[in-house]
Amino acid sequence: KEAAEIIRESKGLAVTVDDREIISSLKKLLKMGFIVEPTSATPLAALEKLVEKRVIDKGEKVLIPLTGSGLKTYETLHAQLTLPQKPLKII
16 A cells, blocks of 8 residues: 555556566576576566556666575576576586
8 A cells, every 4th residue: 555655656657567477587587697586587577568568668778676696596497497407607
């Protein structure tokens, strides 16, 4: 209730994404070399939806903070998302 009130007061907006969209974004991030936990893939899913709905222009610069390392859950992510078998290098 508080979040909705703040969004209205600030003339902001909120977007919802489903698990399918989050998993798609998680796979895209993994292909780009970003190992994040699934909740950290949510902002990319939201951005893609906002671009699709033309709320944000395609090509517009947007900062998406990627928090929450997926290193602890890499094996689970690998098994669940059927990622290609590649050795994980930690630098």
